[in-house]
Amino acid sequence: MKVYYDKDANLDMLQGKKIAVLGYGSQGHAHANNLKDSGMDVVVGLREGSNSIKKAQDAGLAVASIADAVSQSDIVMVLLPDENQAAIYENEIRDNLKQGAALAFAHGLNIHFDYIKPREDIDVFMAAPKGPGHLVRSTYTQGGGVPCLVAVAQDSSGNALETAIAYASAVGGGRAGIIETTFKDETETDLFGEQAVLCGGTTALVQAGFETLVEAGYPPEMAYFECLHELKLIVDLMYEGGIANMRYSISNTAEFGDLTRGPRVVNEQTKAEMKKILEEIQSGQFVKEFFADNEQGGKVFPELRARGADHQIEEVGAKLRGMMPWIEAGKIVDKSKN
Numbered sequence: 001m002k003v004y005y006d007k008d009a010n011l012d013m014l015q016g017k018k019i020a021v022l023g024y025g026s027q028g029h030a031h032a033n034n035l036k037d038s039g040m041d042v043v044v045g046l047r048e049g050s051n052s053i054k055k056a057q058d059a060g061l062a063v064a065s066i067a068d069a070v071s072q073s074d075i076v077m078v079l080l081p082d083e084n085q086a087a088i089y090e091n092e093i094r095d096n097l098k099q100g101a102a103l104a105f106a107h108g109l110n111i112h113f114d115y116i117k118p119r120e121d122i123d124v125f126m127a128a129p130k131g132p133g134h135l136v137r138s139t140y141t142q143g144g145g146v147p148c149l150v151a152v153a154q155d156s157s158g159n160a161l162e163t164a165i166a167y168a169s170a171v172g173g174g175r176a177g178i179i180e181t182t183f184k185d186e187t188e189t190d191l192f193g194e195q196a197v198l199c200g201g202t203t204a205l206v207q208a209g210f211e212t213l214v215e216a217g218y219p220p221e222m223a224y225f226e227c228l229h230e231l232k233l234i235v236d237l238m239y240e241g242g243i244a245n246m247r248y249s250i251s252n253t254a255e256f257g258d259l260t261r262g263p264r265v266v267n268e269q270t271k272a273e274m275k276k277i278l279e280e281i282q283s284g285q286f287v288k289e290f291f292a293d294n295e296q297g298g299k300v301f302p303e304l305r306a307r308g309a310d311h312q313i314e315e316v317g318a319k320l321r322g323m324m325p326w327i328e329a330g331k332i333v334d335k336s337k338n
Ligand code: NAD
Pocket: 022, 023, 024, 025, 026, 027, 028, 046, 047, 050, 052, 078, 079, 080, 081, 082, 084, 088, 106, 107, 128, 129, 130, 131, 132, 133, 134
């Protein structure tokens, strides 16, 4: 598999062009600021009355309505919520796109499952950082970058891949590695990763561990440190040198427990469920379920979100983190700015 780095990227593909970044959320603020710091001409497209207008202006970025940002630009990166993209494409993007412009995404879902059917004269590419937007920004400012996937769904200009690689490099991906893939593979692996391992799997594991200790009568504070706080320290070791590096650092006792008990927690049944989850993603069933809930004004989603926020682990955690001021001082998410 070919991995591209900054040296392989031709930033001339972006010079003299205007780039619209639609949305100023997790990914939007990161792309807009990283592109600007890489010397690119950026305009942020936001809806009227958006809270983000002030945040983007305070960061020194030009802001316009979505329609105006699109009609001014040669490259339009869509960083709006996936569930709103198709309607916004129909109403505000399609007829405002310049002839021969490029439409770009950070996730392939709407193109892969045909919710957006792009105009035929344009390029359609993806530049998808493999990390949360706030880290796409913070690692870039520290001189690093988050690895990035690129893909091309439509190549009218004949340069769509070169443009995608240049874009990925300008948001910092070329420092860590840029991998070429397809909209299909990015969509399916991204959804699987966030559901089974990164977000769904991890939060369910942490909560179940916390509940097990608390239900057995141990103090919630101890359960929080054991099952949530320390997870970062363990993951940092895996990030640095893989699972083997983490096992080198932990005690023999911990390692024996890891190797003999871990496969009982995540077992054959868990893996069978993971396969089912992957099939629901591949068939489009997951996306259909998510979009249907959103169309009804969001029924299941807000309820589940509220239940998560009410969990005892959040309350205990807030209290304990208050005693560790260095966490707040180095924080990645600052809701007043990003
Ligand atoms: P987000 O929810 O953080 O931000 C969305 C932005 O769109 C906000 O600025 C919001 O104000 C604006 N917005 C919301 N609803 C709107 C509407 N109806 N009309 C106009 N503007 C609206 O979104 P995000 O998590 O950054 O996701 C954006 C895209 O990036 C998605 O395609 C997502 O799959 C992809 N992505 C996200 C991450 C991540 O770290 N969050 C990682 C990789 C890819």
